[in-house]
Amino acid sequence: MTTTRPELLRVEGITKAYPGVVANSDVTFAIGEGEIHALLGENGAGKSTMVKMIYGLVRPDQGQMTLRGAAYQPSKPAEARRLGVAMVFQHFSLFEALNVAENVALGMENPPPMRELAAKIRAVSEEYGLPLDPSRMVGDLSAGERQRVEIIRCLLQDPKLLIMDEPTSVLTPQEVEILFRTLRQLSAEGTAILYISHKLEEIKTLCDAATILRRGKVVATCTPREKTAREMAELMVGMALKTPERRVGAKGEVALGVSDLSVDSPIPFGTSLKGVSFTVAKGEVLGIAGVAGNGQEELLLALSGELKSGPDKVRIASHAAGDLGPVERRRAGLVAAPEDRYGHAAAPDMSLVENAFLTAGVRKGLTKNGFVDWPATRKFAEEIIAAYDVRTPGPDVAARALSGGNLQKFLMGRELMQGADVIVINQPTWGVDAAAAAQIRQSILDRAGEGAAVVVISQDLDELLEVSDSFAVLNGGRLTKPRPAEGLTMDEIGLMMGGAHGMEAAHHVEA
Amino acid sequence: MDIGGINPVILIATLMASAVPILMAALGETVVERSGVLNLGVEGMMVVGALGGFVIAVATGSPVLGFVGGAVAGALLSLIFALLTQVFLANQVATGLALTMFGLGVSSLGGQGYNGIKPPPTGQLLPDALADLPVVGPILFGHDWMVYFSILMTAILWWVLKTTRLGLIIRAVGESHEAAHALGYKVNRIRLMCIAFGGAMAGMGGAYISLVRVPQWVDGITAGAGWIALAIVVFASWKPWRVLIGAYLFGGITVLQLNLQVAGSAIPVEYLSMAPYLITIIVLVIMSAGKRGKANGAPAALGQNFHASR
Numbered sequence A: 001m002t003t004t005r006p007e008l009l010r011v012e013g014i015t016k017a018y019p020g021v022v023a024n025s026d027v028t029f030a031i032g033e034g035e036i037h038a039l040l041g042e043n044g045a046g047k048s049t050m051v052k053m054i055y056g057l058v059r060p061d062q063g064q065m066t067l068r069g070a071a072y073q074p075s076k077p078a079e080a081r082r083l084g085v086a087m088v089f090q091h092f093s094l095f096e097a098l099n100v101a102e103n104v105a106l107g108m109e110n111p112p113p114m115r116e117l118a119a120k121i122r123a124v125s126e127e128y129g130l131p132l133d134p135s136r137m138v139g140d141l142s143a144g145e146r147q148r149v150e151i152i153r154c155l156l157q158d159p160k161l162l163i164m165d166e167p168t169s170v171l172t173p174q175e176v177e178i179l180f181r182t183l184r185q186l187s188a189e190g191t192a193i194l195y196i197s198h199k200l201e202e203i204k205t206l207c208d209a210a211t212i213l214r215r216g217k218v219v220a221t222c223t224p225r226e227k228t229a230r231e232m233a234e235l236m237v238g239m240a241l242k243t244p245e246r247r248v249g250a251k252g253e254v255a256l257g258v259s260d261l262s263v264d265s266p267i268p269f270g271t272s273l274k275g276v277s278f279t280v281a282k283g284e285v286l287g288i289a290g291v292a293g294n295g296q297e298e299l300l301l302a303l304s305g306e307l308k309s310g311p312d313k314v315r316i317a318s319h320a321a322g323d324l325g326p327v328e329r330r331r332a333g334l335v336a337a338p339e340d341r342y343g344h345a346a347a348p349d350m351s352l353v354e355n356a357f358l359t360a361g362v363r364k365g366l367t368k369n370g371f372v373d374w375p376a377t378r379k380f381a382e383e384i385i386a387a388y389d390v391r392t393p394g395p396d397v398a399a400r401a402l403s404g405g406n407l408q409k410f411l412m413g414r415e416l417m418q419g420a421d422v423i424v425i426n427q428p429t430w431g432v433d434a435a436a437a438a439q440i441r442q443s444i445l446d447r448a449g450e451g452a453a454v455v456v457i458s459q460d461l462d463e464l465l466e467v468s469d470s471f472a473v474l475n476g477g478r479l480t481k482p483r484p485a486e487g488l489t490m491d492e493i494g495l496m497m498g499g500a501h502g503m504e505a506a507h508h509v510e511a
Numbered sequence B: 001m002d003i004g005g006i007n008p009v010i011l012i013a014t015l016m017a018s019a020v021p022i023l024m025a026a027l028g029e030t031v032v033e034r035s036g037v038l039n040l041g042v043e044g045m046m047v048v049g050a051l052g053g054f055v056i057a058v059a060t061g062s063p064v065l066g067f068v069g070g071a072v073a074g075a076l077l078s079l080i081f082a083l084l085t086q087v088f089l090a091n092q093v094a095t096g097l098a099l100t101m102f103g104l105g106v107s108s109l110g111g112q113g114y115n116g117i118k119p120p121p122t123g124q125l126l127p128d129a130l131a132d133l134p135v136v137g138p139i140l141f142g143h144d145w146m147v148y149f150s151i152l153m154t155a156i157l158w159w160v161l162k163t164t165r166l167g168l169i170i171r172a173v174g175e176s177h178e179a180a181h182a183l184g185y186k187v188n189r190i191r192l193m194c195i196a197f198g199g200a201m202a203g204m205g206g207a208y209i210s211l212v213r214v215p216q217w218v219d220g221i222t223a224g225a226g227w228i229a230l231a232i233v234v235f236a237s238w239k240p241w242r243v244l245i246g247a248y249l250f251g252g253i254t255v256l257q258l259n260l261q262v263a264g265s266a267i268p269v270e271y272l273s274m275a276p277y278l279i280t281i282i283v284l285v286i287m288s289a290g291k292r293g294k295a296n297g298a299p300a301a302l303g304q305n306f307h308a309s310r
Helices: A047-054 A077-082 A100-106 A114-127 A143-155 A173-188 A200-206 A229-237 A296-304 A326-332 A352-360 A374-387 A404-416 A434-449 A461-467 A490-496 A503-507 B008-018 B020-034 B042-060 B063-087 B092-110 B136-141 B145-163 B165-175 B177-182 B187-213 B225-235 B240-262 B269-288
Strands: A007-018 A021-032 A036-040 A062-067 A070-072 A085-088 A161-165 A192-197 A209-214 A217-222 A254-263 A273-281 A285-289 A314-316 A334-337 A422-426 A453-457 A470-475
Touching: A007 A047, A007 A192, A021 A036, A021 A047, A021 A062, A021 A192, A021 A209, A021 A217, A036 A047, A036 A173, A036 A200, A036 A229, A047 A161, A047 A192, A077 A085, A085 A143, A100 A114, A100 A143, A100 B165, A114 A143, A143 A173, A173 A192, A173 A200, A192 A200, A200 A229, A209 A229, A217 A229, A229 A434, A254 A296, A254 A453, A273 A296, A273 A453, A285 A434, A285 A461, A296 A334, A296 A422, A296 A453, A326 A334, A334 A404, A352 A374, A352 A404, A374 A404, A404 A422, A404 A434, A422 A434, A434 A453, A434 A461, A453 A461, A470 A490, B008 B020, B008 B136, B008 B187, B008 B240, B020 B042, B020 B145, B020 B165, B020 B187, B020 B225, B020 B240, B042 B063, B042 B092, B042 B187, B042 B225, B063 B092, B063 B187, B145 B165, B145 B187, B145 B240, B165 B177, B165 B187, B177 B187, B187 B225, B225 B240, B225 B269, B240 B269
Parallel strands: A036 A192, A036 A209, A085 A161, A161 A192, A285 A453, A285 A470, A334 A422, A422 A453
Antiparallel strands: A007 A021, A007 A062, A062 A070, A209 A217, A254 A273, A254 A314
8 A cells, every 4th residue: 555655754774872772773664645654562662762753852863764755854843843744742742721722822833813723723623523612721621632632733734744642542432433533534635644552453443554663673564454463463572472361260259249339529520430339259350341431430449448438338358348448448358459550559759669568568568566667568579570570670760760561560560469359450451562461461360360359440342351251331430230241242342331322421520 | 188197199109119129029930930930039139139230320320220230130140040940950949049048148248338328319200290290190100110110011921921922832831841842842941031031020129129119238128028029929820910919919018007107006016017918918818719720820830840851
């Protein structure tokens, strides 16, 4: 497919080294006009550095780029934008306290007066099916709407090349649909798109060509439609991936029972839980699906003990635990891993040793006479690092310094290695690359095989079907009746999720 | 027309002049904080500006050049802060406090030999024919140029911050330096310029104290005005017109309590002296109460240093 298109951007022999790491080494690829080109790779493979060089944020050490045959060497983003290269960032480029029009204006070279700009934003947003009100404060928008702001900011400058850095990591499935429709429309109009992701199924459905990076080098180029997700994953990782194996253990007695649990959401614009009931037996994995914002976070809070309820609403090994706080629940045998890594699951500025103590202190007995037993805590942190292959210079590094995937491995290890009877995890592999995700899923199954009751809350249906014994869906704060996961089809799951449930439900606001 | 021995027309006219130093310093700090920098060295920049303005005015005989000198002195001192926080990424709070102490010390040293000298006078701007009009004359027309300049600066800053691209960029940098950097704005350079502007404004405010309000040189002449300016910026929710209200309120109550003392009020002097601080803060707290987080307008990146690491 690529051969039929005139070439838009060619990257040749690009090398970029930072002190201690070579981010990109001799990278060469080309993008045709109107082509949707994927840049694939694990975390730290050098995708972000590569696109930052194309966008003029970083200068390459060696190599050259050509745009429509002319030498292309942007020294700053403004120059890249002038030459028709626009970029939608994964995060960090919107201003919450400014409104949509102001945010758009900041990303433009010569923005028109605000009133004209607002009219233009309306026009473009309607043309591409991305409804957006220019006068709204960005801080009040959902993740999907924020992304529209970024996209429209780019579109207003008529880009020839649109760079998208992991655009779907924050979107609901419905929003992903809308985004893909927009991208296909752009591609049909001749705008090339450089699409960075490690979600292989998306790339298969969307992209015309893919360049796969590993450790900063191009290891393959392929046409995604002709490859299986597994083949691409193995190219990315550089080794054969193991499908998690399930050790079928005998299901024991009920380890976690939740009955008629209703709690108000403490989160602004959150969803309250309404009459949630389920049980999880020893050795069982319950998968809970649902579009983000339907009560997942609240359910985790209610199970971990951060949100209290009536004593009998939550029972751990048939002891009433609904009125216990997180520490008492850990002592009673329930550990929980929240979704947000930087700030909820981990204290970002504290070291891995300190973070290991924060949740494992109770169960692993890491205190001595009221003082922290640092040697024992360090040993535990080192055990996690070894067992979960966490790539870090050492246990004394701040949590913030680890990449998302590595920190997630550490945090999963921290909870899974405490020998708890009940384990609750929200989004176990969010933003984690394929190899690490497979490893995390395997350890979840291993713990279940050893007799733990596990609740996995996730938006990744494939993941849930891979690990779950039973399956339920959270929808507007209500949980469907759990069903055996074996033999469930995507259609049935779709119906459980509310069928053609509108996008509005995802941003459901409780009065 | 006097009420309790106090003439309200004179009171209003005096409060407008007495509020100038705080207003100028607070306006400058508003811009600095809107760009995401917390410079606690306002007091130091004011006192250095007070000395710089005084020295230049005495040397040249021109009060206008004196104010320029005050602005330059304040801006130069603020550049030390800018160098430390924007280039060497020092902690802003500690650096700001050090700047105040440094400014007080330096001005005390440099002011040796200027005690007891009278600076050239700064007269009223408009002709007497206007200033002598009843009621409106003293309030609207009887001031020196700095009073009008400070009100003009309020209007200009409000307009710049609210409607211009420059203001938008300053607000953006103060809101999220990562995002601004990703879009290609030079965060530290923009902040450096805002800091220098804030220093110049504080320096002019200080010069108004030594050239007009007192008018002579004494050590520690600013007497905490910089701290009040800092408080006003926060309680005014970083909005120029509210800064003006806050400064006039403080200036007004300062003048009022002095008048009350002179008029022999029954309220003990100690209570009168603390009244401006108390009432200003109470009123501004009420004005900004009930709004939390984003709504109160605090720049999200306030006080955080930025380093373009990747």
